[in-house]
Amino acid sequence: MGNAPGLTAIVFASVLLVHGASAQGLTFTKKPLNSTDGLHDALSLLAHNGSDVPVAITRISLTKCVNIRAKCDTVIADLPAIMPGQERTVLIVPPLVPFQPMDFSFAVDWRQASECQLASSETGPGTVKPHPPQMRTMIMPPTGGPKGAQVEVSFFVAATGSIDSIAFAGLNDANFAKKLRANLMGYKFVPGNDSRGCPAPGVTGVTLTFG
Numbered sequence: 001m002g003n004a005p006g007l008t009a010i011v012f013a014s015v016l017l018v019h020g021a022s023a024q025g026l027t028f029t030k031k032p033l034n035s036t037d038g039l040h041d042a043l044s045l046l047a048h049n050g051s052d053v054p055v056a057i058t059r060i061s062l063t064k065c066v067n068i069r070a071k072c073d074t075v076i077a078d079l080p081a082i083m084p085g086q087e088r089t090v091l092i093v094p095p096l097v098p099f100q101p102m103d104f105s106f107a108v109d110w111r112q113a114s115e116c117q118l119a120s121s122e123t124g125p126g127t128v129k130p131h132p133p134q135m136r137t138m139i140m141p142p143t144g145g146p147k148g149a150q151v152e153v154s155f156f157v158a159a160t161g162s163i164d165s166i167a168f169a170g171l172n173d174a175n176f177a178k179k180l181r182a183n184l185m186g187y188k189f190v191p192g193n194d195s196r197g198c199p200a201p202g203v204t205g206v207t208l209t210f211g
Contacts, residue, residue: 025049025052026047026048026049026050026051026055026110027048027050028045028047028048028090028106028108029045029046030044030045030046031043031044031045033092041094041099042092042094042095043068043092043093043103044089044091044092044093045060045089045090045091045092046088046090047087047089047090047108048086048087049082049084049085049086049087050084050085051084052084052160052161052190052191053084053112053113054081054083054112054113054114054197054198054199055081055082055110055111055113056079056080056081056082056111056112056113057077057079057082057090057109057110058076058111059074059075059076059077059108059109060074060075060077060090060091060106060109061073061075061106061108061109062074062075062093062104062105062106063104063105063106063107064103064104066101066102066103066104067096067097067100067101067102068093068094068095068096069094069095069096070093070094072104077090081113081197082113083193083197083199084161084190084191084199085134085190129195130192130193130194130195130200131192131193132192132202132203132204133155133161133189133190133191133192133202133203133204134189134190134192134204135187135189135190135204135206136188136189136190137187137188139206139208141180141183141208142180142183144176144179145173145176145208145210146171146172146176146210147210147211148210148211149170149171149209149210150170150207150208150209150210151169151170151171151207151209151210152169152170152205152207153166153167153168153184153206153207154167154168154169154205155184155187155189155205155206156203157189157191157192157203157204158191158201159191159198159199159200159201160191160199161189161190161191161199162188162189163184163185163189166181166185168180168181189204192204
């Protein structure tokens with residue numbers, strides 16, 4: 001089982017239906033498909049990569065199976081990498097008897113992906129559309145800014161999602177600029193990606209207005 005920055009080994013013994021289980025950024029959730037009165041036509045297993053590195057699922061082991069059509073065993077996964085911030089269905093399990101109670105427990109093996117490719121994209125298989133870094137949370141600047149000022153903030157973000165540096169335009173107060181920079185350096189980003197789908201350094205900006 002692999003280890004990657006921001007991730008720990010993942011083994012789930014038992015996960016309740018529709019409840020998620022997480023491991024420092026990598027989250028799995030069972031989701032019913034075509035649900036009617038609590039009974040399901042199938043269950044899907046969703047993976048969400050909230051870490052800062054691409055991840056590939058290598059193996060999914062099913063245990064404690066109830067009314068599933070698939071063999072309650074290990075599935076060797078051959079799935080494209082899941083990029084930081086991306087969610088993907090990694091398994092769909094149909095019932096043996098439709099619309100009757102069904103469930104399963106699971107364990108997942110993964111590795112840090114080096115191929116950095118999505119299953120499909122706007123630019124065709126094997127390539128993706130590059131995008132800039134994306135902020136994880138809304139910015140809450142410190143108080144005491146110059147009233148009426150609009151400050152253009154440029155974030156220079158590393159491939160890990162951390163901030164390398166910050167530049168301001170429209171801010172002439174050196175003392176407040178120091179305070180604002182210290183505040184903003186604590187924010188985290190989903191890193192941008194290059195044409196291969198790999199995390200890459202990038203620049204993104206925001207306008208802050210002080211009333």
